[in-house]
Amino acid sequence: xxxxxxxxxxxxxxxxxxxxxxxxxxxxxxxxxxxxxxxxxxxxxxxxxxxxxxxxxxxxxxxxxxxxxxxxxxxxxxxxxxxxxxxxxxxxxxxxxxxxxxxxxxxxxxxxxxxxxxxxxxxxxxxxxxxxxxxxxxxxxxxxxxxxxxxxxxxxxxxxxxxxxxxxxxxxxxxxxxxxxxxxxxxxxxxxxxxxxxxxxxxxxxxxxxxxxxxxxxxxxxxxxxxxxxxxxxxxxxxxxxxxxxxxxxxxxxxxxxxxxxxxxxxxxxxxxxxxxxxx
Numbered sequence: 001x002x003x004x005x006x007x008x009x010x011x012x013x014x015x016x017x018x019x020x021x022x023x024x025x026x027x028x029x030x031x032x033x034x035x036x037x038x039x040x041x042x043x044x045x046x047x048x049x050x051x052x053x054x055x056x057x058x059x060x061x062x063x064x065x066x067x068x069x070x071x072x073x074x075x076x077x078x079x080x081x082x083x084x085x086x087x088x089x090x091x092x093x094x095x096x097x098x099x100x101x102x103x104x105x106x107x108x109x110x111x112x113x114x115x116x117x118x119x120x121x122x123x124x125x126x127x128x129x130x131x132x133x134x135x136x137x138x139x140x141x142x143x144x145x146x147x148x149x150x151x152x153x154x155x156x157x158x159x160x161x162x163x164x165x166x167x168x169x170x171x172x173x174x175x176x177x178x179x180x181x182x183x184x185x186x187x188x189x190x191x192x193x194x195x196x197x198x199x200x201x202x203x204x205x206x207x208x209x210x211x212x213x214x215x216x217x218x219x220x221x222x223x224x225x226x227x228x229x230x231x232x233x234x235x236x237x238x239x240x241x242x243x244x245x246x247x248x249x250x251x252x253x254x255x256x257x258x259x260x261x262x263x264x265x266x267x268x269x270x271x272x273x274x275x276x277x278x279x280x
Contacts (some may be wrong), residue, residue, distance in 0.1 A: 061121075099112065113156075133149055214268065
């Protein structure tokens, strides 16, 4: 079983190698990269390509590792006992299975996405070491040892907002998704817009990389923002002449709000354009 990419996702050779290495080593694949570089979509496309059901666990700042295993709903059990409900006798009725439990008990191998792990508390990755390493955990309320029937392919994403513990990193196969170069980006765009006019694409990508390469930007535009911008250009039927710049000076592209997402970056870009025009 090997991942060779899909028609809907442009995977570089080193990314394919990373996915297949994680499969071979039976270790979690830790994928880092800028927001918007396709980390979450990678898990979706890998699961589809390999014929695995996908289970997703999206991490928030308040997420605890225990929630991925199970939660005991003591409040509901107390309420039911006060109402004289017979199901209160079986504690299994009050165990809410988490994403990891669902992955472990699946009858076939699944792909498990743990998305944006760096959003959680620093202890979160350490709290999952044993479960991800041994593929088992103990449910104290029901006195069960839950063991994986089939070892899931675990894909963990991180936006690199904080460092992860060394003990956790040691258990993962690591891959960093570099920002696509112009050639790879062109392939990505053509997956989403197979009939886009090449002169429009060329002009739009020139503007995009001009904006992205501006020094001092707080938030550089990502792949997903380029896709959104192109979708707007096509939907609004923006004339090619608006994007073309014969004197090759930096200019403010139309609908720039799809690329720049805060006032500091927009102000910095407008100042650069003003300076460029003033120096003509």
